[in-house]
Amino acid sequence: MxxxxxxxxxxxxxxxxxxxxxxxxxxxxxxxxxxxxxxxxxxxxxxxxxxxxxxxxxxPLEAIRDLLGLSDRPDQSCSEVDAIARTQLQAVEGRIARLQALKGELERMVDQCAGGRIGDCRVIEVLGDHTHCSADHSRDLHGVSE
Amino acid sequence: MxxxxxxxxxxxxxxxxxxxxxxxxxxxxxxxxxxxxxxxxxxxxxxxxxxxxxxxxxxPLEAIRDLLGLSDRPDQSCSEVDAIARTQLQAVEGRIARLQALKGELERMVDQCAGGRIGDCRVIEVLGDHTHCSADHSRDLHGVSE
DNA sequence: CTAATGTCTCTAGCAACTAGAGGTTCAAGG
DNA sequence: CCTTGAACCTCTAGTTGCTAGAGACATTAG
Structure with missing residues (x-):
């Protein structure tokens, strides 16, 4: 013990x-x-x-709860398990795609920052302007910070 | 108004x-x-x-608070702004790298699920076994769920 | 035997909102 | 002018997945 x-x-x-x-x-x-x-x-x-x-x-813990419940009944079909894993895989793929769009935008911002004064700063300007957005990131509004 | x-x-x-x-x-x-x-x-x-x-x-909101404070003083150097953006870029790159490792693991799991019974399910098995882990994901423990 | 470490319960806090209750104000139609 | 219904107000509490702290009890090494 x-x-x-x-x-x-x-x-x-x-x-x-x-x-x-x-x-x-x-x-x-x-x-x-x-x-x-x-x-x-x-x-x-x-x-x-x-x-x-x-x-x-x-x-997420809820999915883990389901998986644990399933693993306690080893004689049933594993299609549910597979579905949970596939859902998770899709979520991860979606996150990667959106993060890569964000990365591009951040890189553009950093590249364009010429080291001048804030009044000329592209970072601030880009953040105030949505027109360069390459995707709808609205579903990324939570869980991204680190 | x-x-x-x-x-x-x-x-x-x-x-x-x-x-x-x-x-x-x-x-x-x-x-x-x-x-x-x-x-x-x-x-x-x-x-x-x-x-x-x-x-x-x-x-994160704290970084935004800083950026807003900086943008209110447009005559100062934008090095701080640049630093915040670079930090964010690094964080995004790190997230992408880790998510890609996770994606590989999930793909292996889904591929190996032959559609049989749970007792044979590779998904459950892989989840119970850390030995195939390709990276230290421990910093991914928060903010990943969707 | 004592001191240090480990454990217990409980509450409160973190990010970044979201949801709901119960009440007020506003704009448009009759 | 009056009513209806949408939009607004404040306040509290909930979400996810923990983490931190207080104050008390248990265990173990020396």
Whole structure:
């Protein structure tokens, strides 16, 4: 049996995140020691690694919840699993396409900044002007900052 | 003078978002009509279009706040503006690179899903296994979902 | 035995909005 | 002039996926 800290270190997930996953029902309620501390079986490490990897791949927690539910019923068709993965793939492709349009626009901005005064700055000017927009980025308004 | 609805329509920003921007100080407090409704000058439309475009380009609101502050002092050097844009460009390039790694992994998953039962499903298997990871995606853990 | 570290619960905060309740004001049609 | 309905107001709370902190208890190394 592992304590939460060992589990987190083994799976590469921070301790509060594990408690959060338990809270939202993504992990089952952990067993407890006599002193009320969470104890985990090895299998939980696999489940947690699964979650982590899926998160890294950009799957939202709701999709991961579905995948975990599906993986608990190994005799059914995997078409649903496939659909979730395909949806995710499409989302990633869309993000890449839009980010590449943004990249082009940013490059133009930086190239045109001649190092003068702000009054002449192309960056400011381009940001105030939509006419060079090469795509509809409106669906990019969230989740892009870093 | 424009009402908030007209302004929003003209700049492509939703009404509650405009009020939110005012609340956090990104837009100055609007003038009010006798009946307490917000009224905007045309110049606000430009400022709002600037914000919208910068958001579409992925600039966080804090960076936009800085840019707006800089654009109000047009006689200074634009090196700061340039730096903000370059930072943003780097962030976008990093995101693209990581998303392309993720795309490859997702494609492998989908290709290998032979349409059988979940017990044999490669998607589930790959998600449980980190060994094929081609990069450290750990900085991708937020902001990727769509 | 004690000190340090780990764990517990709980609340609050982050970005950047979005949604809803419940009430007021405005513009147009009859 | 009056009414209707859209647009506006404020306020609170919710979203996603965590992260940070407070204050208290548990465990472990020396």
């Amino acid at each position: 592992l304590t939460i800290g060992k589990l987190g270190a083994a799976a590469g997930v921070k301790v509060p995140t594990i408690r959060y996953y338990e809270q939202i029902g993504l992990l089952p309620d952990a067993e407890r020691s006599s002193g009320n501390q969470r104890l985990y079986a090895r299998s939980t490490q696999d489940r947690l690694a699964f979650i982590r990897h899926a998160r890294e791949l950009g799957f | 424009l009402t908030i609805g007209k302004l929003g329509a003209a700049a492509g920003v939703k009404v509650p978002t405009i009020r939110y921007y005012e609340q956090i100080g990104l837009l100055p407090d609007a003038e009010r009509s006798s009946g307490n409704q917000r009224l905007y000058a045309r110049s606000t439309q430009d400022r709002l279009a600037f914000i919208r475009h910068a958001r579409e380009l992925g600039f």
